[in-house]
Amino acid sequence: MNKRADSIPGYLPVLDGVRALSLILIWVFHVWQQSWVFWIIRGADGQTILNLDLFQRCGYIAIDVFFVLSGFCLFYPLARSMFGDGKPTDWIAFYKKRARKILPSYLFLLLVIFLVKDLGYVNEYTAENGFKQFLSSLTFTSTADAMTHGGLVSTSWTLCIEVQFYLLFPAIAWLFKKRPVLSCLGIGVLSVLLRLWAVTHLPMSTVTQGIVFFYLDLFAYGMLAAYFVVWAQKRLSRADVLKLPMTLIAVVCLYLIYQYMKWMNGAQIPDMDAATVHRFIYRPLLNLPIALFLFASCFSYGFWQKGIWGNRVAAFLSTISYNFYLWHQNIHIYFKRHPVPILYTAEEAANHAHQPMIWFSLFTLAVSLLISIAVTYLLERPMYRYGFCGYFKKIGDWFKKK
Amino acid sequence: MKNYGLWGFIVLYFIVVFSITKPGTKDYNLSFILDGLGKVPAPMLYGFLSILVLGVIAVFMYRSAGEKGGKFHE
Numbered sequence: 001m002n003k004r005a006d007s008i009p010g011y012l013p014v015l016d017g018v019r020a021l022s023l024i025l026i027w028v029f030h031v032w033q034q035s036w037v038f039w040i041i042r043g044a045d046g047q048t049i050l051n052l053d054l055f056q057r058c059g060y061i062a063i064d065v066f067f068v069l070s071g072f073c074l075f076y077p078l079a080r081s082m083f084g085d086g087k088p089t090d091w092i093a094f095y096k097k098r099a100r101k102i103l104p105s106y107l108f109l110l111l112v113i114f115l116v117k118d119l120g121y122v123n124e125y126t127a128e129n130g131f132k133q134f135l136s137s138l139t140f141t142s143t144a145d146a147m148t149h150g151g152l153v154s155t156s157w158t159l160c161i162e163v164q165f166y167l168l169f170p171a172i173a174w175l176f177k178k179r180p181v182l183s184c185l186g187i188g189v190l191s192v193l194l195r196l197w198a199v200t201h202l203p204m205s206t207v208t209q210g211i212v213f214f215y216l217d218l219f220a221y222g223m224l225a226a227y228f229v230v231w232a233q234k235r236l237s238r239a240d241v242l243k244l245p246m247t248l249i250a251v252v253c254l255y256l257i258y259q260y261m262k263w264m265n266g267a268q269i270p271d272m273d274a275a276t277v278h279r280f281i282y283r284p285l286l287n288l289p290i291a292l293f294l295f296a297s298c299f300s301y302g303f304w305q306k307g308i309w310g311n312r313v314a315a316f317l318s319t320i321s322y323n324f325y326l327w328h329q330n331i332h333i334y335f336k337r338h339p340v341p342i343l344y345t346a347e348e349a350a351n352h353a354h355q356p357m358i359w360f361s362l363f364t365l366a367v368s369l370l371i372s373i374a375v376t377y378l379l380e381r382p383m384y385r386y387g388f389c390g391y392f393k394k395i396g397d398w399f400k401k402k
Numbered sequence: 403m404k405n406y407g408l409w410g411f412i413v414l415y416f417i418v419v420f421s422i423t424k425p426g427t428k429d430y431n432l433s434f435i436l437d438g439l440g441k442v443p444a445p446m447l448y449g450f451l452s453i454l455v456l457g458v459i460a461v462f463m464y465r466s467a468g469e470k471g472g473k474f475h476e
């Protein structure tokens with residue numbers, strides 16, 4: 001069983017499972033983009049036994065899950081303070097904590113990319129644009145230009161949106177503290193209108209897709225779910241009688257997310273631009289079930305909360321999720337540029353040969369896991385715990401002892 | 403029906419939607435958007451309906467346990 005679930009007050013083990021599943025989905029999507037190996041198992045007679053290609057094609061939905069989850073996690077402590085638990089909000093402390101969580105691993109990755117150029121996502125940065133790449137990455141503004149969008153770190157565009165949201169968060173949290181339901185409704189409507197305006201007036205470029213205002217409703221749904229979780233914990237003295245309907249609602253939400261993926265995958269869309277529009281417009285049909293799943297799961301049966309979603313494996317994957325998310329796609333790119341001859345050759349990688357690309361997928365997964373574990377436990381967690389100065393003091397003390 | 407503010411808001415919302423997605427601004431106009439929405443697969447609609455029904459059942463179950471619950475911050 002997940003130890004944190006019993007030792008940390010207000011800890012919600014379901015979140016670990018949701019984060020872990022999203023991480024797996026995004027890996028499945030990205031490794032498919034690099035290997036083009038379809039996860040379809042066929043029997044001896046050629047009949048399909050297992051077909052997982054839907055999850056490969058639609059793994060991008062994990063990004064939406066991350067944003068909803070982020071809204072939930074950011075607002076959860078504030079919601080607890082609204083009901084008299086925990087400390088009142090100290091925004092300086094909030095930003096310090098966020099910086100301590102996000103910056104060390106990210107800056108370390110940028111440093112490694114600076115030293116190992118081929119680890120960068122696009123291999124075309126030169127002395128002229130390299131400065132711009134690093135400057136935009138360091139200031140979380142790489143989404144503002146198509147050239148720098150995910151230029152160094154493939155997944156950094158979502159980190160840019162996340163960090164830009166941190167700047168808006170105090171104002172949105174203030175609104176939520178006054179009128180949570182109305183604020184969520186207002187932000188939801190505003191975001192839908194903004195996206196409608198965008199698809200009819202702007203090109204569906206990566207720059208358009210990297211604007212934080214088009215994602216505000218995702219965060220807002222997560223925030224409202226967090227508010228209702230605390231509300232129900234505090235105001236519903238017999239929430240235990242709701243375990244059956246809440247578990248069923250959570251299951252139906254998963255079914256809805258699965259159906260949404262099928263819909264997106266099977267939609268008859270004439271061109272790529274229209275496919276992006278499709279995803280852009282109908283986002284609430286995905287994100288409302290995600291937020292509702294988070295809420296319902298928090299009041300479901302113990303086996304669902306702790307056994308399925310909050311187990312040890314999920315808690316471990318959740319712990320390393322940030323570093324795995326940052327590193328995995330860049331590692332794919334690096335090992336496509338630098339083949340491992342014992343597993344696959346450069347020609348096989350270029351032609352996406354089936355069996356060698358399975359080895360490529362497994363090898364890069366192992367490397368990504370190892371690096372994520374190392375960076376999480378040697379840098380991210382101690383830096384978060386002791387701070388920048390405290391971290392280096394600890395290292396100094398360790399060397400002195402040795 | 404007395405809530406004029408809400409009805410006003412809904413009418414305003416659709417005016418804004420129609421004005422920003424007027425046909426001809428780009429390839430993706432209102433008919434494209436509504437066309438897609440009309441193709442929401444039936445299992446998704448049943449799923450949303452099931453959640454609504456389960457929500458109502460949850461409220462009845464809670465009330466039948468002799469509790470009413472508390473108010474929101476509204």
